[in-house]
Amino acid sequence: MKTITVSSGKGGVGKSSITAIIALYLAKKQNKQIVYADCDVDAPNAHILLNLKEKDFYEREEIFASEKATLIAEKCIHCRKCVSADICNFNAISWNKEKNIPEFNKYLCEGCGSCSLICPVNPRNRLCNSGHRTDSCSIARPFKIDYSCQIFSGKNRHNH
Amino acid sequence: MPKTIAVTGGKGGTGKSTISALLAIGLSKEYRVLLVDADADCPNLHIILKAKRKLLSEVKQTIPKWDFSKCIKCGKCSQVCKENAIIFVKGKYPIFVKEQCIGCNACRIVCPTKAIGKAEQKIGSLYFSEISSNLHLISSEMLITYEETGPIVNALKKEVSKLEDKYDFIIIDTAAGTHCNVISALLGVDFALAVTEPTPLGAHDLSLILSLTKKLNIPAFVLLNKANMAKSKAEEIRSIAAQFSAEIVSEIPYDKKIFEAYSSANLEKIPESLYKPLIDFIKKK
Numbered sequence: 353m354k355t356i357t358v359s360s361g362k363g364g365v366g367k368s369s370i371t372a373i374i375a376l377y378l379a380k381k382q383n384k385q386i387v388y389a390d391c392d393v394d395a396p397n398a399h400i401l402l403n404l405k406e407k408d409f410y411e412r413e414e415i416f417a418s419e420k421a422t423l424i425a426e427k428c429i430h431c432r433k434c435v436s437a438d439i440c441n442f443n444a445i446s447w448n449k450e451k452n453i454p455e456f457n458k459y460l461c462e463g464c465g466s467c468s469l470i471c472p473v474n475p476r477n478r479l480c481n482s483g484h485r486t487d488s489c490s491i492a493r494p495f496k497i498d499y500s501c502q503i504f505s506g507k508n509r510h511n512h
Numbered sequence: 513m514p515k516t517i518a519v520t521g522g523k524g525g526t527g528k529s530t531i532s533a534l535l536a537i538g539l540s541k542e543y544r545v546l547l548v549d550a551d552a553d554c555p556n557l558h559i560i561l562k563a564k565r566k567l568l569s570e571v572k573q574t575i576p577k578w579d580f581s582k583c584i585k586c587g588k589c590s591q592v593c594k595e596n597a598i599i600f601v602k603g604k605y606p607i608f609v610k611e612q613c614i615g616c617n618a619c620r621i622v623c624p625t626k627a628i629g630k631a632e633q634k635i636g637s638l639y640f641s642e643i644s645s646n647l648h649l650i651s652s653e654m655l656i657t658y659e660e661t662g663p664i665v666n667a668l669k670k671e672v673s674k675l676e677d678k679y680d681f682i683i684i685d686t687a688a689g690t691h692c693n694v695i696s697a698l699l700g701v702d703f704a705l706a707v708t709e710p711t712p713l714g715a716h717d718l719s720l721i722l723s724l725t726k727k728l729n730i731p732a733f734v735l736l737n738k739a740n741m742a743k744s745k746a747e748e749i750r751s752i753a754a755q756f757s758a759e760i761v762s763e764i765p766y767d768k769k770i771f772e773a774y775s776s777a778n779l780e781k782i783p784e785s786l787y788k789p790l791i792d793f794i795k796k797k
Contacts, residue, residue, distance in 0.1 A: 361554040363688040364525005368713065394689030395522045395717040419594070441574060441615050443666065459695050459728070460666075464594055464616030 353387075368392070372401040419463035421445070421456045427473050428453050434467040441466075514546070516682040517794065518698050518730075521707040522717030524688035527737040527764075528707045530774055531790070532685035533560050534782065535705075538791035540647035543680035547643070548672055549651035550697040551687040552661040558641055562777055563649055565639035571652070571667040572632040573615035580605050582627035589619035589628060614660065636664040638671055650675070662692035669696065681794075688717075690724045698724070703731040703797065706758065709738045710745035715752055722756040732758045735790060739763035762790040 358371040371388070378384040390398035421444070434440070434454050435447045444460035445467060447453075454467075519532040529551070536547040549557040558565050576589070576598075583605055590600030597612035598619060610633060620628045635658045641649040652668040654661050676682060686697040698704060704725045708718040718734065725732040734753040739746055746763075753760050764770075764786055773781040 362525065362556075363554075364523065392689070394691045394694075395720055397523075397713045397716060400712045400716055438617055439621070441617060442663075459692075459699065462614055462616060464614065464618050465592060466617040466621055469592060469618055469621045 368397045368401055372398060376402075419465075420458045420461045421463070421465075421467050423454060423456065425453055429473055431472060433470045433472060436470075439466050439470050514676050514679045514682050515794075515797070516676075516684065516701045518550075518684045518686055518701040518704045519707060520686040520694060520698065520704050520721055520725075522688065522690060522721035523708065523714050526707045526709045526714060528688070529556050529560055529685050530770075530779070531705070531707050531735060531737065531764075531787075532683050533557060533779055534787045535790060535794060536643075536647055536649075536681075536683050537779065538784070538787060539681050539683075539794065540644060542795075543646065544678060545647050545681045545683065546672065546675060546679040547647065547649045548668065548682060548684040549649065550665050550668060550684050550693070552636060552652040552654040552664040552668070552693060553687055555651045555653050557649055557685055558639070558651055560774070560777055560779060561641075561643050561649060563641035563643055565641050565651065568638040568640040568650065568671065570634050571636040571638060571664050573613075573635045573663060574617075574630050575610055575613050575615060575633050576608065576619050576628045577631035578606065578608070579627050579629060582625045584625055584627075586624065588622045588624065592618040592622045594618070611657070611659070615663065636661075636667070638668055648679075660692070661687070662696050665693045665696040669700070690720050694721075695724070695728070698728055698730055701730060703733060705733050705735055705761070705794075707735045707737055708749055710736065710742045710749055712745065715745060715748045718749060719752050719756070722752070722758055725758075726756060732756065733761045733793075734758050735761055736763040738766040740765040761793045762787070764790075 356374070358367050358374070360367055368390075375386050375388045379386050388398060388402075390396045430452050432447060432454075435445050439445070442460050442462050442464075444457045444462070445454050446457070448455045517535075519528050519535070521528050529549075532547060536545045539545045547557060547561075549555040557563075585603060585605060587600040587602070587606070590598040590606055595612045595614050597609050597614075599607040599609065601607075620630070634655055636652060636654045639651045639653065641651070643649055650668065650672060652664050654664050672682060672684075684697050684701060686694045688694075706718055706721050706725070708714045722732055722734075734749070736746060736749050750760060767786065770782050770786065773779055
C-alpha cells in the first residue's frame with residue numbers, strides 16, 4: 353500500500369479538493385481500494401466533498417482522551433497547593449476567593465495530573481482526572497473509499 | 513481598557529488575515545491599534561502588511577532535567593507522565609523523549625529524591641513590528657517540529673496583556689480550525705468575528721466555530737466574504753448565522769481588485785468602500 357499525505361501550511365489552497373479528486377479518480381477510474389483519512393479533525397470537510405450523508409457512516413467510534421481535572425469539593429481542605437507556583441504550567445487553575453476553592457478551566461487544562469499529584473488529602477481521589485470526551489471518530493465506505501475522522505468542536509486535544 | 517476582537521472562522525483561506533489587516537488599517541486612522549497574529553503555525557500578517565519583524569522574545573517551555581546521582585531508578589516519573597515522554601526500564605535510568613513533553617510538572621512533583629530539576633527548550637518566537645505610529649503588529653511563530661501551538665499563543669496573549677493599556681483596539685487573527693490554539697486565542701476577547709465564504713465547506717466550518725464561541729460564551733458576528741460567489745450557499749450561511757443568533761455584520765463581494773491587492777501584498781489598493789461597513793460596525797460595538 354502507498355501512503356500519500358496532502359498537506360500545506362496555508363489554509364484554503366485546495367488540500368481537501370485535491371485529495372478528493374485524487375481519491376475519486378483512483379477509486380472510480382483505476383478501480384483501486386483506497387483508505388481516505390480526513391485528518392483535519394478541527395474542521396473536517398471530506399465528507400461534504402464526497403457528498404456523504406449520515407446513513408453512509410457504517411461505524412462510529414467515540415474517542416476518549418485528554419483527561420480534565422475536576423474538584424471533589426467536599427474533600428478540599430483549602431490548602432491552595434494546587435494553585436502554588438510550579439504546579440499547573442497551563443494557567444488552568446485559579447482560586448475562587450468567595451468559595452475558597454480552586455477552579456479549573458477545562459479549556460486550558462492539559463490533563464497532566466500535576467494538581468492531583470500535589471493534593472495532600474488523597475491525590476488519587478480528590479482532584480481526580482475524570483475521563484473526558486474530546487474527539488469522536490466516524491468511518492464510512494462510499495465508492496470503495498474508507499473515510500475517517502470527525503470531531504466535536506470545542507475540545508482541545510486532537511493528536512490522540 | 514481596549515476592545516479586543518478575535519477574527520476567526522473555522523475554514524482556512526476565507527480571508528481572516530486580510531480582513532484582520534483591513535480592519536486594523538481602517539481603525540488605525542482614528543485609534544491606536546494592536547494587531548495580533550495568533551496563527552503561530554503559519555503567521556502571514558507581516559507579509560500582507562510588508563512589515564519587518566523585530567524579535568521580541570523567545571517562547572520557552574520548561575522541561576525536566578535529571579540528576580542521575582540522586583535518581584534511585586524507581587520509575588515513578590515514567591508512571592505519571594501522560595504524554596509517554598519518559599521511558600523506564602527496570603534497573604536503568606529513565607530515558608526522556610523531549611519531543612513528547614508538554615512541559616507539565618508531574619514528574620518533578622512525584623520524584624521522591626528530588627532528582628528532577630528544570631531545563632528549558634525553545635518552542636517559538638514572538639515578533640513586534642511598527643506598521644505606522646498608530647498600528648503595531650505582534651506575531652507569533654512556532655518552531656518547526658514542535659507539536660503544539662497552544663502554549664505559544666498563550667505566551668503571545670500574556671505579552672499582549674502587558675501592552676494593552678497603550679491601545680484602543682486589539683485585533684487577534686486566529687488560525688483556522690477549532691483546536692486549542694484557536695481556543696487560547698479566543699479566551700477573554702470581547703467578541704469574535706467569524707469570516708466565512710459561501711461554499712459547503714465554509715458553511716460546515718462556520719457552524720463548528722460558532723458552536724465553539726457559543727460554548728466559550730463569546731459573542732460572535734459573521735462576515736460573509738466573497739459573498740457573490742454562490743447565491744444559494746450565501747443563503748445557507750445566513751441561516752446558520754441566524755441559528756446561532758450571530759448577526760452578519762457585512763458582506764464583502766468577491767472583487768478582482770481585492771484579489772490583485774492581496775496577491776501583490778498591496779492592501780492599500782483595496783477600495784475602502786468595500787470594508788467600511790465593517791469598520792463602522794466595529795467602532796460602534
